[in-house]
Amino acid sequence: MARQSLFQEMKKTFMLHAIAAHFSNGLIPVAVLYLLLTLQSGSVFFERTVEHLILITLLAIPVSFFSGVRDWKTKYKGAKAPVFMKKLRLSAVLFALAVAAVSIRLSHPSVMAGTGLLHWAYVLLLLAMLPVVTLLGHYGGKLSGQSRRSA
Numbered sequence: 001m002a003r004q005s006l007f008q009e010m011k012k013t014f015m016l017h018a019i020a021a022h023f024s025n026g027l028i029p030v031a032v033l034y035l036l037l038t039l040q041s042g043s044v045f046f047e048r049t050v051e052h053l054i055l056i057t058l059l060a061i062p063v064s065f066f067s068g069v070r071d072w073k074t075k076y077k078g079a080k081a082p083v084f085m086k087k088l089r090l091s092a093v094l095f096a097l098a099v100a101a102v103s104i105r106l107s108h109p110s111v112m113a114g115t116g117l118l119h120w121a122y123v124l125l126l127l128a129m130l131p132v133v134t135l136l137g138h139y140g141g142k143l144s145g146q147s148r149r150s151a
Helices: 006-013 016-041 044-075 082-107 117-150
Strands: none
Touching (some): 016 044, 044 117
């Protein structure tokens, strides 16, 4: 039996949703870390990193969402199980938080230099993303573990 090439094997096992979900879910904790470093140090360099990370995350969320919906409809036949409904709602919340945070940051570039209501709203939006991606990962892990057990 001929050995498959690495590319052929990757093509067969490629899972867009898993990659996209881990990508955005990995960036948000790093963005929060840099946000905390910004708050502690006041460094504009840390703050610019936060801006870049949330912009990239905002672009990755739709890829994760739509690939997840595609997988849900094909692998699980669109079953309306509570875990799927939770993931759909959490994805919408994450996208709304990211849009709001990016909107504030782009419309008020010096938002982190202030101490007013907008500054703290921006900080809270970023911090609120962390539990959302944690729950998305938790529910995704439950689904992944469930599908491994049934295979």
